[in-house]
Amino acid sequence: MELRRPPDAQHAVAALGNGSLALAGGTDLVPLLRDGIVRADTLVHLADAVPRGIDGTRIGAGTTLAELEVDPQVPAALREACAQAASPQLRSMGTIGGNLRQATRCWYWRLRFPCWLHGGEVCHAKAGQHREHAIFGNERCASAHPSDPAAALLALGARVRTDRRELSVAELYRLPTDESRDVVVLAPDELVLELDVPLPDASVYLKAMDRKKWAFPLVGVAAARFGDRVAFGLAGVAPIPWAVDSADDLDRATPLPGTAYKVQIARALIARAFSAL
């Protein structure tokens, strides 16, 4: 494996694609590489290639979760989502750009079962153990997206600037398909550079997990109010961060036998988040 440390975004983009992977904080990628779940001929170290820091509504992709969770410029939902993610050790390395690209915690996928998401035919979780899995968008793959900040950014209507275009967080993600099992629309050599996060009138992030600290969301609910409109973003309920307009949308959930309880939790957290705003 080769390692490159490009001096800027332009050189980083040129080095990406063709079997190379971007290395940001490394908290997800390093163990994935070590366990052979993902492979790279070349690692492209982004330390000098993506902006880091917070300037009003603009957040550099290299900004760490630890930096976001304490900055008063950052909307509450994103601060709270970062503060409740992982552990202090991981938040000091993990970047917001990398967090948007983190892989599912589905243990079938992480144990390298030849599952649908890995390009196979079946989702082993659907017939097997799936307590942590999806209640929406789970027809092909029942994995749950693990990012708390991504749900917050979805509710906040954040926009993502890459090296070649601007798109919303809602547009960044899409359910994997038979043709492409990826959960984002980005090209292999496309680099997230910056986020623009609108300031809401109020926002909040609530998270149900198996213990009080250092656990992935069973259900995470971000809510943001702009005037009289409230938007919700959910973590841990679908293969991608999932937007809902209200608790009524839970009527359309397609839970598995082992995830039906998540529908109840999501309803309760949405109600609680709504009243907190």
Next chain:
Amino acid sequence: MNVRLTVNGEPHEAEVWEGESLLFALRERLGLPGSKNACEQGECGSCSVLLDDRLVCSCLVLAVQADGHDVVTVEGLAEDGRLHRVQEAFAATGAVQCGFCTPGFVVAAADLLEHNADPSDDEIREALSGNLCRCTGYAKIFDAVRLAASQ
């Protein structure tokens, strides 16, 4: 490839493999076995070190990410031949059972007290939430952190 980093105040240079963790480099290349290798997933915190004054799991940091940076390991906490007050408090309160998690807890607790001289119990819980003690000796570990904070 070659990396240069400062470890516990001393400049070091090491030849590392591109995919090698900082933890491996510290233990196997630089002769600093204090940081422990347990889960290699960032779950247990036994490999905790300070990287540019930030608490990290050295198993999740590649050695090349530390190139040009400043690392403090548990071996670097003592000063002038005297243990760090967190280390003394761990010994005084019996906050050590099998001892495998101890270096990580000591580094995390020292980092907490560096930034917060008088932490509440909740703040201690938060600061140590990335460290696991599988002997479950958390009560004594809390005693140790409170004792160190009081000194």
